[in-house]
Amino acid sequence: MKGMNPEQEKEQETEKEDENSTNLSEENNSENGDKEFISKKKPMKTEPSLNDYLAGAMLANGIIWIWLQFIQIFGTRISKYPFLADISFILFIFAGYIAAFQVGKRVDTEHLTVGLKTAGYSLIMALIIMYTSWPTPSSRLTFTIMICLVFGGVIGGYMNIRRRIKIKRRRLEASS
Numbered sequence: 691m692k693g694m695n696p697e698q699e700k701e702q703e704t705e706k707e708d709e710n711s712t713n714l715s716e717e718n719n720s721e722n723g724d725k726e727f728i729s730k731k732k733p734m735k736t737e738p739s740l741n742d743y744l745a746g747a748m749l750a751n752g753i754i755w756i757w758l759q760f761i762q763i764f765g766t767r768i769s770k771y772p773f774l775a776d777i778s779f780i781l782f783i784f785a786g787y788i789a790a791f792q793v794g795k796r797v798d799t800e801h802l803t804v805g806l807k808t809a810g811y812s813l814i815m816a817l818i819i820m821y822t823s824w825p826t827p828s829s830r831l832t833f834t835i836m837i838c839l840v841f842g843g844v845i846g847g848y849m850n851i852r853r854r855i856k857i858k859r860r861r862l863e864a865s866s
Contacts, residue, residue: 738796738804747811750789750839751819757781782835786812786842787849794850801854805847809839 757778761768768774789812790805797804813836820827 736797736799738793742793742796743808743811744815746789746793746808747815749792750785750808750812750842751815753785753788754782754816754835755819779834779838782838783842783845786839787846788842790843790846791849792846794847795853798854801850802844802847805843805845805850806840807843808846809843812839812843 761774761778786809790808793808794801794804816835816839817832820832
């Protein structure tokens with residue numbers, strides 16, 4: 691810092707330290723282990739990228755297709771238990787929920803829209819997987835997966851809204 695007197699250099703160093711400490715304190719203030727970094731300089735994204743949606747779709751379809759492979763392998767032994775069909779519905783909804791919730795954590799608004807978009811991408815990927823890997827795709831299974839993914843996407847978006855409200859409520863209580 692050439693051309694500055696020692697007092698100006700100290701002021702600049704103090705300003706840099708203050709800026710660094712406020713960034714660190716904002717980073718450490720995130721609740722519930724969320725990996726949110728809230729800074730005045732870098733606001734959260736308002737729309738997930740295509741990669742985020744595709745990652746959510748792969749997560750949902752991974753859960754679904756692992757379950758379907760499990761049923762296919764052990765189908766003769768477990769066909770006596772009709773409650774496994776109910777578990778399938780719950781698992782399909784859970785797959786849509788977890789994918790939408792994870793993608794929705796990356797935005798700060800429009801969580802339901804993000805959940806529905808994630809469900810849409812998941813359904814498209816499920817159709818591609820189903821029609822390329824099965825000799826005779828089932829329209830009933832396609833319809834079931836579609837309904838469950840949309841329902842799970844709505845639940846995931848709703849749970850993100852609740853999570854954001856809880857975080858804002860805690861920040862408001864901490865500031866007052």
